[in-house]
Amino acid sequence: EVQLVESGGGLVQPGGSLRLSCAASGFSFSDHYMDWVRQAPGKGLEWVGRSRNKANSYTTEYAASVKGRFTISRDDSKNSLFLQMNSLKTEDTAVYFCTKVTAYAFEIWGQGTMVTVSS
């Protein structure tokens, strides 16, 4: 069974940092692009960024709202995706989902992890 499990969310003060993890299982993680998507409370979905696979040199893409503050990385040996979030703002408060990308489209979603940025 394909599964994505996010962890690492919590309460952090504005200006702080947090690192999210996504543990993947049930598929060949190293072959796939992986993305992060977030959803602020009561709001719609917002794409955060992408990690391409090894064949594409692990290059990344980011939404303008997080570029320069967030960094996506992965460890294929541990089937894990990461989101390092620095200089957090209150508007970064959201549930963060990791997604498995197949044929450039989101195929499988994790259950999400909540990040709250508040003083």
Add this chain to the structure above:
Amino acid sequence: DIQMTQSPSSLSASVGDRVTITCRASQDIRSNLTWFQQKPGKAPKSLIYAASSLQSGVPSKFSGSGSGTDFTLTISSLQPEDFATYYCQQYRSYPLTFGGGTKVEIK
């Protein structure tokens, strides 16, 4: 950025109804469109990719059509488990962008 506009933003329908949701892109995205279903407190579930291809395990009552700028999601016979919010999303170019969602409620 490509803007994705869904309509309606909400609708009320009865069990057994045929429901159609539309999504319009601000520029040509070819067939690079997906549809998701999301229930309250749950992760989105992918329904359709490449505008009209059904994800594995998704029932055939869901169908998608369109290309270019205009797309539709149709639910052929609404069932109680289909009451949810539906989103479209383009993956033609970065940044990837979502529609604002259509909430399907029980009449």
